[in-house]
Amino acid sequence: MRHLAYLAMLAFCLVGTLPLEVWLGVRVYRQGRRLLLTLLSVVPVFVLWDLYAIAAGHWEFDPAQTSGVLLPGHLPAEELLFFVVIPTCALLSFEAVRRATGWPGGDE
Helix, strand or coil: CHHHHHHHHHHHHHHHHHHHHHCCCCCCCCCHHHHHHHHHHHHHHHHHHHHHHHHCCCCCCCHHHCCCCEECCCEEHHHHHHHHHHHHHHHHHHHHHHHHHCCCCCCC
16 A cells, blocks of 8 residues: 555645635635646646656655656656645645635735
8 A cells, every 4th residue: 555655645635625625615626727827837847847857866756655657757647646736735725824814815
């Protein structure tokens, strides 16, 4: 089961922030365009960064803790998912704080 450690961590993050969407109604998943723009500003940059670091030998992933599914450039599939899941969770958290406090988010 150790090979699922990275996926389990990502699932834990999603499950931990899902109540923010459901109970607080932060509407992150309902604002697809905004979520997509957020992800498009993060995912390509960090995937390229990882690919460079892997190719240069500066960065590696423990095969015992990943599923073994590798994308081009020896990037584990979990790493790509990380760059989708974590910004999504951050956006959910930001919107929850914004809703709870009444603070503007700068996109009004």
